[in-house]
Amino acid sequence: MSEQNPPGLDLPRLAAYLERERPGLVRGPLGAEVVQGGRSNLTYRVTDGTGRWVVRRPPLGHVLATAHDMAREHRVISALRDTPVPVPGTVLLCEDPEVLGAPFYVMDHVEGTPYRTAEELAPLGAQRTREVVLALPETLVALHAVDPHEVGLGDFGRPEGFLERQLRRWSKQLEASRSRELAGVDELRGALGEALPDSPRPTVVHGDYRLDNVLIDADGEVAAVLDWEMSTLGDPLTDLGLLAMYSERQDVPDSPVSTTSGAPGHPSATELIERYARLSGRDVSQINWYTAFAYFKLAVILEGIHYRFTLGSTVGAGFDRIGELVPVFIDNGLSTLRKG
Structure with missing residues (x-):
């Protein structure tokens, strides 16, 4: 349900800015609603009664410099517009914090459903669920086939030493929030460091690629890939390791970390990996390292x-149970890495 001025979005100021920058785009009073399920950035669905758009801005009270974050998301989505990767069209980027209190960008609204849990997938039935999830590696292959230089993303990241930096970054994150003994976490971190694989040719990577970060249309196709805030060259x-991790069954009853892997018909992680390998022609023989690294990252986040x-x-429902999940993901990371 639309409302006037949801937290972080002053609609009269937004309307005035859009009229100045895109005359004629807005044809009536704006209404908006917060889109649930976003990550660190806030997402709003905005309408004038005829047209519909989506606005993205940093979270409220964010004290870090955030113009770069918004510009980065806007840049990668705009660059991918004319590629086979389905992304929303971009309308504009505003880096002036005086308009809404923070930088933001506006993109086209795309029809589709983000499936976040096995319960949401279940009504589709086993066969449709299977087809929907198998579309994920196909879209990922399309993303990784994009030549960054051809779309103006040649300087979008520093791919040299990418895995070393990633492991170092998440290790620092771990130390910053380490307040208790976590059995196995140092073993997992050390083993990942000792077994760093040789990276293939760098590509644009999404950074958080999974089913609930894409929109699925009425035909079961990927209508749009969303949430590009962690994208880079690397x-x-x-990306495949993270997708595989989220596609493995987690034997944690009533887990506050939602996955879709328990839905009837959901393909196994192995099937998704094999489909990606077949469509991309990439060597995935070291995928267990990448999946174990994904477990390590999620353990650190949790x-x-x-x-x-x-x-x-x-505060909020489920946060009191997050702590008990961390050892589960550490153990899963170790067991995955031991598979070789």
């Missing part, structure tokens, strides 16, 4: 949430 198999919860700075 090792494409990090430990950070748990740490903030213990400080009383994170």
Whole structure:
């Protein structure tokens, strides 16, 4: 349901800015609603009663410089517009924080459903679920086939030493929120460092590629890939490893970390990896390292949430159970890495 001025979005100021920058785009009073399920950035669905758009801005109270984040998302989506990768069309980028209190960008609204849980997928039935999920590696192959230089993204990241930097970054994150003994986490981190694979040719990587970051249309096709805030140039198999991790069954009853892997008909991680390999022609023989690294990253993220919860700075349903999940993901990472 649309509302006037949801938190972080002053609609009269937005309308005035759009009229100045894109005369005639807005044809009536704006209404908006917050789109649930976003990550760190806020997402709003905006309409004038005829047209519909989506606005993205940093979270409220963010004290870090955020213009780069918004510009980065806007840049990669705009660059991919004329490629086989389905992305929303971009309308404009505003880096002036005076308009809405933070930089933001506007993109076209795309019809589609983000499936976030096995329960949401279940009504599709086993066969349709299988087809929907198998579309994910196909779209990922299309992304990794884009030549960054041809679309103006040749300087979008520093692919040299990408995996080393990633492991170092997440290790620092771990230390920043480490407040208890975590059995196996140092073993996992050390083993990942000792077994760093040689990266293939760098590509544009999404950074958080999974089913609930894409929109599925009525035909079961990927209508748009969303949430590009972690995108960069780097090792494409990090995207595949993360997709594989989220596609493995997690034996945690009523887990607050939602996955779709338990839905009837959901392809296994192995099937998704094999489909990607067949369509891309890439060597995926080291995929267990990338999947184990994805488990390590998620364990670090969850430990950070748990740490903030213990400080009383994170409230809400399920946060009290996050801490018990961290050892599960550490163990899964170790067992995956031991497969070789």
